[in-house]
Amino acid sequence: MNSTDNDNLRIASAVSRLETWFASMEGADGYHGPVVGLRTQLLGWCGAGNDWRWEGLLDGWRERHRLTGDPAYLAHMNLALERLQQAQLADGTLRNSYFDQNPCEGGMPYEPAVMAAVLRTVAYLRQQGQEPSPGALGMLDAFVEKRLIKELWNKNLQTFNNWLQSDFESYAPPAVAAVVDVLAGYGALTGRAERWQHYLAGAGESLLAAQLGSGPLQGAMPVSNSAAASVSPFLAARCLPALRCLASLTGDPRYATARERLQRFVAGALQPGGGIAFMQHRQRPASVAPLFVGATAHVLRLLQEDGATFDMTSQIDWVLQHQSASGAFETSVGFGGRGMPPRLPDWRDLLPVVAWNAFCYAMLAPRAGAAGANTSVAAPAPVDRLVQVKSAKGRLLEDAGQIVLEVGGSPLFRWTKRTLAPDVCLI
Numbered sequence: 001m002n003s004t005d006n007d008n009l010r011i012a013s014a015v016s017r018l019e020t021w022f023a024s025m026e027g028a029d030g031y032h033g034p035v036v037g038l039r040t041q042l043l044g045w046c047g048a049g050n051d052w053r054w055e056g057l058l059d060g061w062r063e064r065h066r067l068t069g070d071p072a073y074l075a076h077m078n079l080a081l082e083r084l085q086q087a088q089l090a091d092g093t094l095r096n097s098y099f100d101q102n103p104c105e106g107g108m109p110y111e112p113a114v115m116a117a118v119l120r121t122v123a124y125l126r127q128q129g130q131e132p133s134p135g136a137l138g139m140l141d142a143f144v145e146k147r148l149i150k151e152l153w154n155k156n157l158q159t160f161n162n163w164l165q166s167d168f169e170s171y172a173p174p175a176v177a178a179v180v181d182v183l184a185g186y187g188a189l190t191g192r193a194e195r196w197q198h199y200l201a202g203a204g205e206s207l208l209a210a211q212l213g214s215g216p217l218q219g220a221m222p223v224s225n226s227a228a229a230s231v232s233p234f235l236a237a238r239c240l241p242a243l244r245c246l247a248s249l250t251g252d253p254r255y256a257t258a259r260e261r262l263q264r265f266v267a268g269a270l271q272p273g274g275g276i277a278f279m280q281h282r283q284r285p286a287s288v289a290p291l292f293v294g295a296t297a298h299v300l301r302l303l304q305e306d307g308a309t310f311d312m313t314s315q316i317d318w319v320l321q322h323q324s325a326s327g328a329f330e331t332s333v334g335f336g337g338r339g340m341p342p343r344l345p346d347w348r349d350l351l352p353v354v355a356w357n358a359f360c361y362a363m364l365a366p367r368a369g370a371a372g373a374n375t376s377v378a379a380p381a382p383v384d385r386l387v388q389v390k391s392a393k394g395r396l397l398e399d400a401g402q403i404v405l406e407v408g409g410s411p412l413f414r415w416t417k418r419t420l421a422p423d424v425c426l427i
Helices: 003-025 052-068 071-087 110-127 134-152 173-190 193-210 233-237 240-250 253-268 293-305 313-320 354-367
Strands: 383-389 392-398 402-407 410-416
Touching (some): 003 313, 052 071, 052 110, 071 110, 071 134, 134 173, 173 193, 173 233, 173 240, 193 253, 233 293, 240 253, 240 293, 313 354
Antiparallel strands (some): 383 392, 392 402, 402 410
8 A cells, every 4th residue: 555545545534534523513404513713712602604614515525426426425415505595584695604703694705605615516416417406596696686786796896895885995805706706606507697797807806906916915815905914824815716717707817917926925824834824914924823724724725726736745734633533623723822832722722613624624525535425323532632721721522412611620611512502601
Protein backbone atom coordinates (compact mmCIF):
# COMPACT_ATOMS: atom_id res chain seq x y z
CA MET A 1 0.00 0.00 0.00
CA ASN A 2 1.53 3.34 -1.06
CA SER A 3 1.33 6.69 0.71
CA THR A 4 -1.56 7.87 -1.47
CA ASP A 5 -3.62 4.83 -0.46
CA ASN A 6 -2.81 5.50 3.20
CA ASP A 7 -3.88 9.13 2.83
CA ASN A 8 -7.15 8.10 1.19
CA LEU A 9 -7.88 5.61 3.97
CA ARG A 10 -7.11 8.22 6.61
CA ILE A 11 -9.45 10.73 5.00
CA ALA A 12 -12.15 8.10 4.45
CA SER A 13 -12.01 7.24 8.13
CA ALA A 14 -12.18 10.92 9.09
CA VAL A 15 -15.23 11.45 6.87
CA SER A 16 -16.99 8.37 8.24
CA ARG A 17 -16.43 9.47 11.84
CA LEU A 18 -17.61 12.98 11.01
CA GLU A 19 -20.82 11.59 9.49
CA THR A 20 -21.45 9.74 12.76
CA TRP A 21 -21.04 12.99 14.69
CA PHE A 22 -23.37 14.88 12.33
CA ALA A 23 -26.05 12.26 13.03
CA SER A 24 -25.79 13.02 16.75
CA MET A 25 -26.51 16.72 16.03
CA GLU A 26 -29.46 16.16 13.68
CA GLY A 27 -32.97 17.00 14.84
CA ALA A 28 -36.30 16.95 13.05
CA ASP A 29 -35.71 20.33 11.39
CA GLY A 30 -31.98 20.21 10.70
CA TYR A 31 -28.63 20.31 12.47
CA HIS A 32 -28.46 21.83 15.93
CA GLY A 33 -25.74 23.08 18.24
CA PRO A 34 -23.91 26.03 19.78
CA VAL A 35 -21.88 28.39 17.62
CA VAL A 36 -18.44 29.93 17.95
CA GLY A 37 -18.29 32.42 15.09
CA LEU A 38 -15.92 34.98 13.67
CA ARG A 39 -17.62 37.77 15.62
CA THR A 40 -19.09 36.22 18.73
CA GLN A 41 -20.35 33.05 20.40
CA LEU A 42 -23.94 31.82 20.48
CA LEU A 43 -24.66 29.49 23.39
CA GLY A 44 -28.13 30.53 24.56
CA TRP A 45 -29.83 29.28 21.40
CA CYS A 46 -28.83 25.91 19.94
CA GLY A 47 -31.57 25.30 17.39
CA ALA A 48 -31.27 24.21 13.77
CA GLY A 49 -29.63 27.04 11.84
CA ASN A 50 -30.13 27.66 8.13
CA ASP A 51 -26.71 29.10 7.45
CA TRP A 52 -23.29 27.94 6.24
CA ARG A 53 -23.95 24.46 7.64
CA TRP A 54 -26.23 23.69 4.69
CA GLU A 55 -23.67 24.96 2.19
CA GLY A 56 -20.99 22.59 3.44
CA LEU A 57 -23.32 19.64 3.94
CA LEU A 58 -25.00 19.89 0.54
CA ASP A 59 -21.69 20.23 -1.28
CA GLY A 60 -20.19 17.39 0.74
CA TRP A 61 -23.10 15.04 0.10
CA ARG A 62 -22.97 15.83 -3.61
CA GLU A 63 -19.29 14.93 -3.79
CA ARG A 64 -19.81 11.77 -1.76
CA HIS A 65 -22.57 10.62 -4.11
CA ARG A 66 -20.48 11.47 -7.15
CA LEU A 67 -17.73 9.18 -5.87
CA THR A 68 -19.77 6.40 -4.27
CA GLY A 69 -23.15 6.28 -5.99
CA ASP A 70 -24.66 5.62 -2.57
CA PRO A 71 -28.34 6.68 -2.67
CA ALA A 72 -28.17 7.67 1.01
CA TYR A 73 -26.48 10.90 -0.07
CA LEU A 74 -29.28 11.70 -2.52
CA ALA A 75 -31.74 11.17 0.32
CA HIS A 76 -29.78 13.61 2.49
CA MET A 77 -29.89 16.24 -0.26
CA ASN A 78 -33.61 15.86 -0.90
CA LEU A 79 -34.41 16.06 2.81
CA ALA A 80 -32.29 19.21 3.11
CA LEU A 81 -34.29 20.86 0.31
CA GLU A 82 -37.53 20.00 2.12
CA ARG A 83 -36.24 21.44 5.39
CA LEU A 84 -35.13 24.66 3.73
CA GLN A 85 -38.53 25.07 2.09
CA GLN A 86 -40.14 24.74 5.50
CA ALA A 87 -37.76 27.38 6.87
CA GLN A 88 -38.52 30.00 4.22
CA LEU A 89 -40.59 33.01 5.24
CA ALA A 90 -43.04 35.03 3.14
CA ASP A 91 -40.42 37.61 2.12
CA GLY A 92 -38.06 34.93 0.79
CA THR A 93 -35.68 34.94 3.75
CA LEU A 94 -34.87 31.92 5.90
CA ARG A 95 -35.56 31.76 9.61
CA ASN A 96 -32.54 31.21 11.85
CA SER A 97 -30.07 32.13 9.11
CA TYR A 98 -27.67 34.45 10.98
CA PHE A 99 -25.17 31.84 12.27
CA ASP A 100 -23.60 33.40 15.39
CA GLN A 101 -26.48 35.89 15.78
CA ASN A 102 -29.39 33.46 15.57
CA PRO A 103 -32.32 33.17 15.88
CA CYS A 104 -32.73 35.85 13.20
CA GLU A 105 -33.74 35.78 9.55
CA GLY A 106 -32.10 37.47 6.57
CA GLY A 107 -28.54 36.40 7.36
CA MET A 108 -25.87 37.68 4.97
CA PRO A 109 -23.79 36.25 3.37
CA TYR A 110 -25.28 33.05 4.76
CA GLU A 111 -28.59 32.96 2.89
CA PRO A 112 -27.22 33.47 -0.64
CA ALA A 113 -24.42 31.00 0.16
CA VAL A 114 -27.06 28.42 1.10
CA MET A 115 -29.13 29.14 -2.00
CA ALA A 116 -26.07 28.86 -4.24
CA ALA A 117 -25.48 25.41 -2.74
CA VAL A 118 -29.16 24.58 -3.32
CA LEU A 119 -28.74 25.50 -6.99
CA ARG A 120 -25.69 23.25 -7.30
CA THR A 121 -27.69 20.49 -5.63
CA VAL A 122 -30.71 20.89 -7.91
CA ALA A 123 -28.46 20.85 -10.98
CA TYR A 124 -26.79 17.67 -9.74
CA LEU A 125 -30.10 15.98 -8.94
CA ARG A 126 -31.23 16.71 -12.50
CA GLN A 127 -28.07 15.04 -13.78
CA GLN A 128 -29.08 12.01 -11.74
CA GLY A 129 -32.54 11.97 -13.34
CA GLN A 130 -34.32 13.50 -10.34
CA GLU A 131 -36.41 16.54 -11.22
CA PRO A 132 -36.57 18.97 -8.29
CA SER A 133 -39.92 19.45 -6.62
CA PRO A 134 -42.01 22.53 -7.48
CA GLY A 135 -41.47 23.59 -3.88
CA ALA A 136 -37.69 23.71 -4.31
CA LEU A 137 -37.96 25.81 -7.47
CA GLY A 138 -40.52 28.05 -5.79
CA MET A 139 -38.17 28.55 -2.85
CA LEU A 140 -35.39 29.69 -5.19
CA ASP A 141 -37.72 31.98 -7.12
CA ALA A 142 -39.01 33.60 -3.92
CA PHE A 143 -35.50 34.18 -2.63
CA VAL A 144 -34.29 35.73 -5.88
CA GLU A 145 -37.33 37.87 -6.68
CA LYS A 146 -38.60 38.84 -3.23
CA ARG A 147 -35.37 39.04 -1.27
CA LEU A 148 -32.50 39.80 -3.62
CA ILE A 149 -34.15 41.94 -6.28
CA LYS A 150 -37.00 43.58 -4.38
CA GLU A 151 -35.26 44.21 -1.06
CA LEU A 152 -31.47 44.09 -1.38
CA TRP A 153 -30.75 45.59 -4.80
CA ASN A 154 -29.53 49.17 -4.36
CA LYS A 155 -30.38 51.20 -7.45
CA ASN A 156 -28.05 54.03 -6.43
CA LEU A 157 -25.01 51.85 -5.83
CA GLN A 158 -25.98 49.34 -8.54
CA THR A 159 -25.11 46.45 -6.27
CA PHE A 160 -26.58 44.48 -3.38
CA ASN A 161 -26.82 45.58 0.23
CA ASN A 162 -27.00 43.38 3.30
CA TRP A 163 -30.15 45.02 4.67
CA LEU A 164 -33.53 46.27 3.52
CA GLN A 165 -32.61 49.89 2.76
CA SER A 166 -31.12 52.05 0.04
CA ASP A 167 -29.40 54.89 1.90
CA PHE A 168 -26.10 53.35 2.98
CA GLU A 169 -23.17 53.77 0.64
CA SER A 170 -21.45 50.61 1.84
CA TYR A 171 -21.78 47.02 0.72
CA ALA A 172 -20.11 43.75 1.64
CA PRO A 173 -18.11 42.12 -1.18
CA PRO A 174 -18.39 38.58 0.27
CA ALA A 175 -22.19 38.93 0.32
CA VAL A 176 -22.26 40.46 -3.16
CA ALA A 177 -20.13 37.57 -4.40
CA ALA A 178 -22.57 35.05 -2.94
CA VAL A 179 -25.44 36.83 -4.72
CA VAL A 180 -23.51 36.60 -8.00
CA ASP A 181 -23.27 32.84 -7.50
CA VAL A 182 -27.04 32.67 -6.95
CA LEU A 183 -28.08 34.79 -9.93
CA ALA A 184 -25.71 33.05 -12.31
CA GLY A 185 -26.82 29.63 -11.10
CA TYR A 186 -30.49 30.56 -11.20
CA GLY A 187 -30.17 31.93 -14.72
CA ALA A 188 -28.56 28.70 -15.87
CA LEU A 189 -31.18 26.57 -14.11
CA THR A 190 -34.17 28.43 -15.54
CA GLY A 191 -32.75 29.28 -18.97
CA ARG A 192 -33.32 32.99 -18.31
CA ALA A 193 -29.75 34.22 -17.90
CA GLU A 194 -30.50 37.49 -19.71
CA ARG A 195 -32.98 38.44 -16.96
CA TRP A 196 -30.12 38.86 -14.49
CA GLN A 197 -27.42 40.40 -16.70
CA HIS A 198 -28.03 43.94 -15.46
CA TYR A 199 -27.76 42.90 -11.81
CA LEU A 200 -24.70 40.73 -12.43
CA ALA A 201 -22.98 43.58 -14.27
CA GLY A 202 -23.56 45.99 -11.40
CA ALA A 203 -22.51 43.47 -8.78
CA GLY A 204 -19.40 42.61 -10.76
CA GLU A 205 -18.35 46.24 -11.08
CA SER A 206 -18.80 46.71 -7.34
CA LEU A 207 -16.49 43.76 -6.66
CA LEU A 208 -13.83 45.18 -8.94
CA ALA A 209 -14.14 48.58 -7.27
CA ALA A 210 -13.76 47.09 -3.80
CA GLN A 211 -10.63 45.04 -4.46
CA LEU A 212 -7.56 46.54 -2.81
CA GLY A 213 -4.97 47.61 -5.31
CA SER A 214 -1.73 48.16 -3.42
CA GLY A 215 0.14 47.70 -0.16
CA PRO A 216 0.34 44.62 2.06
CA LEU A 217 -3.33 43.78 1.35
CA GLN A 218 -2.93 43.95 -2.42
CA GLY A 219 -5.53 41.81 -4.18
CA ALA A 220 -7.69 41.34 -1.08
CA MET A 221 -11.45 41.79 -0.87
CA PRO A 222 -12.46 43.65 2.31
CA VAL A 223 -15.45 42.71 4.42
CA SER A 224 -16.92 46.12 3.51
CA ASN A 225 -16.05 48.47 0.67
CA SER A 226 -15.87 51.28 3.25
CA ALA A 227 -13.50 49.50 5.67
CA ALA A 228 -10.28 48.55 3.93
CA ALA A 229 -7.80 48.68 6.82
CA SER A 230 -8.27 45.02 7.74
CA VAL A 231 -9.31 41.93 5.78
CA SER A 232 -10.52 38.45 6.67
CA PRO A 233 -8.69 36.08 4.29
CA PHE A 234 -11.47 33.52 4.79
CA LEU A 235 -14.23 35.93 3.78
CA ALA A 236 -12.09 37.32 0.97
CA ALA A 237 -11.61 33.80 -0.42
CA ARG A 238 -15.37 33.46 -0.70
CA CYS A 239 -15.25 35.97 -3.58
CA LEU A 240 -13.16 33.66 -5.79
CA PRO A 241 -16.05 31.67 -7.32
CA ALA A 242 -17.93 34.84 -8.25
CA LEU A 243 -14.92 36.37 -10.00
CA ARG A 244 -14.33 33.12 -11.88
CA CYS A 245 -18.01 33.00 -12.84
CA LEU A 246 -18.06 36.61 -14.04
CA ALA A 247 -14.91 36.06 -16.10
CA SER A 248 -16.60 33.13 -17.81
CA LEU A 249 -19.95 34.86 -18.36
CA THR A 250 -18.61 38.17 -19.64
CA GLY A 251 -15.21 37.40 -21.15
CA ASP A 252 -14.01 40.59 -19.46
CA PRO A 253 -10.30 40.12 -18.65
CA ARG A 254 -10.60 42.35 -15.57
CA TYR A 255 -12.35 39.56 -13.70
CA ALA A 256 -9.65 37.03 -14.51
CA THR A 257 -7.00 39.48 -13.34
CA ALA A 258 -8.92 40.22 -10.14
CA ARG A 259 -9.31 36.50 -9.46
CA GLU A 260 -5.59 35.86 -9.90
CA ARG A 261 -4.70 38.72 -7.56
CA LEU A 262 -7.18 37.53 -4.94
CA GLN A 263 -5.95 33.96 -5.17
CA ARG A 264 -2.38 35.12 -4.48
CA PHE A 265 -3.51 37.10 -1.45
CA VAL A 266 -5.51 34.23 0.03
CA ALA A 267 -2.79 31.65 -0.54
CA GLY A 268 -0.31 34.00 1.11
CA ALA A 269 -2.46 34.12 4.27
CA LEU A 270 -2.03 30.38 4.88
CA GLN A 271 0.39 29.90 7.77
CA PRO A 272 3.51 27.73 7.39
CA GLY A 273 2.49 25.59 10.37
CA GLY A 274 -1.09 25.26 9.15
CA GLY A 275 -4.27 27.32 9.20
CA ILE A 276 -5.51 30.54 7.60
CA ALA A 277 -4.74 33.82 9.37
CA PHE A 278 -7.74 35.31 11.16
CA MET A 279 -7.20 38.91 9.97
CA GLN A 280 -4.64 40.72 7.84
CA HIS A 281 -4.04 44.42 8.42
CA ARG A 282 -2.72 47.26 6.31
CA GLN A 283 -0.67 49.00 8.99
CA ARG A 284 0.16 46.33 11.58
CA PRO A 285 1.10 42.66 11.73
CA ALA A 286 -1.51 40.03 10.98
CA SER A 287 -3.83 38.76 13.71
CA VAL A 288 -2.93 35.13 13.11
CA ALA A 289 -5.04 33.59 15.87
CA PRO A 290 -7.56 32.20 16.26
CA LEU A 291 -6.86 29.86 13.36
CA PHE A 292 -10.30 28.52 12.43
CA VAL A 293 -10.10 24.90 11.30
CA GLY A 294 -13.31 24.92 9.24
CA ALA A 295 -12.42 28.24 7.64
CA THR A 296 -9.05 26.79 6.65
CA ALA A 297 -10.73 23.74 5.14
CA HIS A 298 -13.09 25.93 3.15
CA VAL A 299 -10.27 28.12 1.87
CA LEU A 300 -8.36 25.04 0.72
CA ARG A 301 -11.41 23.83 -1.16
CA LEU A 302 -11.95 27.23 -2.80
CA LEU A 303 -8.30 27.48 -3.81
CA GLN A 304 -8.33 24.01 -5.33
CA GLU A 305 -11.52 24.74 -7.27
CA ASP A 306 -9.90 27.97 -8.44
CA GLY A 307 -6.97 26.09 -9.95
CA ALA A 308 -4.30 26.81 -7.34
CA THR A 309 -1.34 24.55 -8.03
CA PHE A 310 0.66 24.59 -4.77
CA ASP A 311 0.88 21.45 -2.64
CA MET A 312 -1.87 21.56 0.01
CA THR A 313 -0.86 18.34 1.76
CA SER A 314 0.55 19.96 4.89
CA GLN A 315 -2.51 22.19 5.27
CA ILE A 316 -4.89 19.24 4.87
CA ASP A 317 -2.83 17.33 7.45
CA TRP A 318 -3.20 20.28 9.82
CA VAL A 319 -6.98 20.14 9.45
CA LEU A 320 -7.02 16.37 10.06
CA GLN A 321 -4.92 16.78 13.20
CA HIS A 322 -7.79 18.73 14.75
CA GLN A 323 -10.40 15.99 14.56
CA SER A 324 -11.51 15.02 18.05
CA ALA A 325 -12.40 11.59 19.42
CA SER A 326 -16.09 12.28 18.69
CA GLY A 327 -15.42 12.66 14.97
CA ALA A 328 -16.08 16.40 15.04
CA PHE A 329 -13.37 18.88 14.18
CA GLU A 330 -12.29 21.42 16.75
CA THR A 331 -13.29 24.98 15.99
CA SER A 332 -9.94 26.75 16.19
CA VAL A 333 -6.49 27.17 17.68
CA GLY A 334 -5.49 30.19 19.75
CA PHE A 335 -8.65 31.89 21.02
CA GLY A 336 -8.01 34.59 23.59
CA GLY A 337 -4.27 34.37 23.01
CA ARG A 338 -4.42 30.85 24.39
CA GLY A 339 -4.22 27.46 22.85
CA MET A 340 -1.13 28.04 20.75
CA PRO A 341 1.02 25.06 21.68
CA PRO A 342 2.01 24.24 24.36
CA ARG A 343 -0.71 26.27 26.10
CA LEU A 344 -4.01 24.82 27.28
CA PRO A 345 -6.71 25.39 24.64
CA ASP A 346 -9.46 27.89 25.26
CA TRP A 347 -12.94 26.36 25.56
CA ARG A 348 -13.96 28.13 22.35
CA ASP A 349 -11.20 26.35 20.48
CA LEU A 350 -12.59 22.91 21.26
CA LEU A 351 -16.36 23.48 21.26
CA PRO A 352 -17.57 21.75 18.04
CA VAL A 353 -19.71 23.77 15.63
CA VAL A 354 -21.79 22.14 12.88
CA ALA A 355 -21.16 24.84 10.26
CA TRP A 356 -17.36 24.74 10.60
CA ASN A 357 -17.50 20.95 10.53
CA ALA A 358 -19.61 21.10 7.38
CA PHE A 359 -16.81 23.02 5.67
CA CYS A 360 -14.34 20.34 6.74
CA TYR A 361 -16.72 17.73 5.34
CA ALA A 362 -17.04 19.45 1.96
CA MET A 363 -13.26 19.77 1.64
CA LEU A 364 -12.56 16.16 2.61
CA ALA A 365 -15.51 14.52 0.81
CA PRO A 366 -13.98 14.40 -2.69
CA ARG A 367 -10.75 13.01 -1.22
CA ALA A 368 -12.37 10.15 0.70
CA GLY A 369 -12.56 7.50 -2.02
CA ALA A 370 -15.50 5.32 -2.97
CA ALA A 371 -16.62 3.97 0.41
CA GLY A 372 -20.37 4.47 0.89
CA ALA A 373 -22.24 6.46 3.50
CA ASN A 374 -21.73 5.64 7.15
CA THR A 375 -25.00 3.93 8.13
CA SER A 376 -23.66 2.62 11.42
CA VAL A 377 -25.77 3.30 14.51
CA ALA A 378 -22.62 3.55 16.62
CA ALA A 379 -22.48 6.72 18.71
CA PRO A 380 -19.60 9.21 18.60
CA ALA A 381 -16.77 8.39 20.97
CA PRO A 382 -16.87 10.44 24.19
CA VAL A 383 -14.70 13.52 24.63
CA ASP A 384 -13.15 14.73 27.91
CA ARG A 385 -10.67 17.59 27.41
CA LEU A 386 -9.03 20.11 29.72
CA VAL A 387 -9.69 23.68 28.62
CA GLN A 388 -9.12 27.22 29.78
CA VAL A 389 -12.32 29.04 30.84
CA LYS A 390 -11.30 32.66 31.37
CA SER A 391 -8.86 32.45 34.32
CA ALA A 392 -9.92 28.95 35.43
CA LYS A 393 -9.21 25.46 34.21
CA GLY A 394 -12.24 23.47 33.15
CA ARG A 395 -13.36 20.43 31.20
CA LEU A 396 -15.21 20.08 27.92
CA LEU A 397 -17.21 16.87 27.78
CA GLU A 398 -19.23 15.45 24.91
CA ASP A 399 -21.03 12.20 24.20
CA ALA A 400 -23.88 11.12 21.93
CA GLY A 401 -26.45 12.97 24.04
CA GLN A 402 -24.93 16.18 25.37
CA ILE A 403 -22.13 18.74 25.43
CA VAL A 404 -20.99 20.08 28.81
CA LEU A 405 -18.50 22.77 29.84
CA GLU A 406 -17.70 22.67 33.53
CA VAL A 407 -15.34 24.24 36.06
CA GLY A 408 -14.71 22.58 39.41
CA GLY A 409 -17.35 19.98 38.67
CA SER A 410 -20.09 22.60 38.19
CA PRO A 411 -21.56 23.07 34.70
CA LEU A 412 -21.29 26.48 33.07
CA PHE A 413 -22.92 25.16 29.90
CA ARG A 414 -24.89 21.99 29.42
CA TRP A 415 -26.81 21.27 26.25
CA THR A 416 -28.86 18.19 25.51
CA LYS A 417 -28.40 17.50 21.82
CA ARG A 418 -31.24 18.19 19.39
CA THR A 419 -32.87 20.69 21.77
CA LEU A 420 -33.48 24.38 21.18
CA ALA A 421 -31.72 25.81 24.23
CA PRO A 422 -29.16 24.67 26.82
CA ASP A 423 -30.21 23.34 30.20
CA VAL A 424 -27.49 25.52 31.77
CA CYS A 425 -25.82 28.59 30.25
CA LEU A 426 -23.72 30.65 32.66
CA ILE A 427 -20.91 31.73 30.35
